[in-house]
Amino acid sequence: MTLQSREKIAEFYDSYAQSQKRTGINIRHRMIIKKLKSAGLQSNSVVLEIGCGIGTLTSLLIKNCKHLTAVDISPESIQQAKNFLQKHSNIAFAVTDMSDFQSPHQFDFIVLPDVLEHIPVEQHPMLFEKMKSLLKENGKICIHLPDPYALDFVRKEKPELLQIIDQSIYSDILVRNIYTNQLTLHKLERYCLQKELPDYQWIEIIHRPNYQAFPNKVYSRALIDQLKVRL
Numbered sequence: 001m002t003l004q005s006r007e008k009i010a011e012f013y014d015s016y017a018q019s020q021k022r023t024g025i026n027i028r029h030r031m032i033i034k035k036l037k038s039a040g041l042q043s044n045s046v047v048l049e050i051g052c053g054i055g056t057l058t059s060l061l062i063k064n065c066k067h068l069t070a071v072d073i074s075p076e077s078i079q080q081a082k083n084f085l086q087k088h089s090n091i092a093f094a095v096t097d098m099s100d101f102q103s104p105h106q107f108d109f110i111v112l113p114d115v116l117e118h119i120p121v122e123q124h125p126m127l128f129e130k131m132k133s134l135l136k137e138n139g140k141i142c143i144h145l146p147d148p149y150a151l152d153f154v155r156k157e158k159p160e161l162l163q164i165i166d167q168s169i170y171s172d173i174l175v176r177n178i179y180t181n182q183l184t185l186h187k188l189e190r191y192c193l194q195k196e197l198p199d200y201q202w203i204e205i206i207h208r209p210n211y212q213a214f215p216n217k218v219y220s221r222a223l224i225d226q227l228k229v230r231l
Helices: 003-023 027-038 056-064 075-084 121-134 148-157 171-179 221-230
Strands: 046-050 067-072 091-095 107-113 135-146 183-191 200-207
Touching: 003 075, 027 056, 027 107, 027 135, 046 056, 056 067, 056 107, 067 075, 075 091, 107 121, 121 135, 121 171, 135 148, 171 183
Parallel strands: 046 067, 046 107, 067 091, 107 135
Antiparallel strands: 135 200, 183 200
């Protein structure tokens, strides 16, 4: 991302911060937390949130993990998030587009809550390479984003709702960047949140397995006996 485009995007989200404040916590944020817990988020998890905005989802995440690092490209959004969450000691903030982000530790979860579609697609290879280097061996990258077909509809029928960058992230684009960075797709779920047709996707990404051995599953004697009865 050029300095000019980075500054332009940052300026947009500086002004967008007020809109986020009016919206507040909604069903989308609560659904992301629910899905993170299903993915294994625990009270001792170390989490990186990319695209934290003014700290709306952040305020829910911080209650469900051991330590949270929250980053955003917008200085104004980060300042508001700091003010909003100043009573919490287990959180760190950074203004970054991830190209210059550094961390002394790795993360159990890296969360992108409706942000990947707003990052220029040409920057995705760099982003996934960076996330791989920050992810613990058994960690997960969790992405929530608009279903690309639903976003195509919005682009056609309600373009005034779009942000400065609002790309439809189809699976082929996503998978290409996952696998070229030695990661693998663990889960991709299209689901209905606010519409009767799928309007969002939930994606979980893990490190590519490195099998040193591939042992057979060991069944208990009782389970084998139950299977025999069914057969």
